[in-house]
Amino acid sequence: MNHSVGGVDLKQKSLLKVGVMDFITSTAILPLLCGCVGIFSLFKLLQRLRMKAYLRNAVVVITGATSGLGRECAKVFYAAGARLVLCGRNREALDELTRELAASQAAKVQTHSPYTVTFDLTDPGTIVAATAEILQCFGHVDVLINNAGVSYRGAIVDTTMDVDKRVMETNYFGPIALTKALLPSMIQRRQGHVVAISSIQGKISLPFRSAYAASKHATQAFFDCLRAEVEQCGIEVTVISPSYIHTSLSLNAVTADGSRYGVMDEKTAQGRSPVEVARDVLAAVGKRKKDVILADLLPSLAVYLRTLAPGLFFSLMASRARKERKSKTC
């Protein structure tokens, strides 16, 4: 019987297949492939070990540890063996987190009981006192994670300057004051790592988020400058720009008249779990990344669109503003 398909004999085809397989296995291709996989695995293993050593016993200061991403960062850095300094405005919430960490069994390394400090980022006096307390207690800071922040909802035309200033003080002036207060001791030791939790809105600006987007753009700019200035002093700077995370950010957002927004937005509710994002923050710090976007495809594309086709991006934002304004009937 003739098994010919399209003029090629099936027997000939299978012989050819066997020949190709023989060639792959008998020549250098397979060993080369195995070698590459081996080197890659070794590299990953070394990277993980280096990351673990970097964070074990490191003094890590986390602002906004009472809620959302900051709270989850506290858990992952605690489990990594860091000596934590948890910062917030709410003493009770910090104490509750401390108890929760002590009760957790997840860590594979030796853990340390966290130290807590309360201060308000909008009050420069309390920032200076807090840094003095931290330095007196630990002598130095290895990693500062500027995480605390507040969002905003409102039209520019309705927003009081007090609200603009409050958002800038919390998200920009407070974190840079804290960074400046700790920087001299880092420079003196020629060691330290400053992290800024920014946002995708530090790279693109959305309508009805003016104060928030402005504060995050300022954050990105400041820490980019800082990175360049202190690289020769052995200090690392990481800016992390996440997209929506399922936290209380929208609930706690401030509105045009200064009142609390108090709504869990759909996009926030559908955002990434803060636990996952905290793990990404840990990895970014451990790998000493300089600038990290933690976002799905659409927000990431929007960042490129803003640079490559700004006209199109601005039209999309204007149409977004029209739609939002209609739904707000204002």
Ligand SMILES: NC(=O)C1=CN([C@@H]2O[C@H](COP(=O)(O)OP(=O)(O)OC[C@H]3O[C@@H](n4cnc5c(N)ncnc54)[C@H](OP(=O)(O)O)[C@@H]3O)[C@@H](O)[C@H]2O)C=CC1
């Ligand atoms: N959730 C999201 O979709 C996204 C969040 N981010 C960023 O992540 C960071 C953490 O926010 P998230 O966890 O989501 O929001 P939460 O509202 O859950 O947490 C905000 C934290 O910041 C603290 N904070 C607010 N104002 C001050 C202040 N004046 N002084 C000291 N601490 C203050 C809060 O403390 P207190 O308990 O005292 O109010 C709280 O611990 C922010 O910088 C935010 O911009 C970035 C991208 C997306």
Ligand SMILES: CCCCCCCCCCCCCCCC(=O)OCC(=O)COP(=O)(O)O
């Ligand atoms: C080539 C095709 C490109 C298509 C691009 C379309 C543009 C679509 C716009 C997408 C906008 C994404 C916005 C993401 C915003 C965000 O994640 O913000 C994070 C926050 O900080 C959230 O704060 P908020 O208070 O606003 O909830």
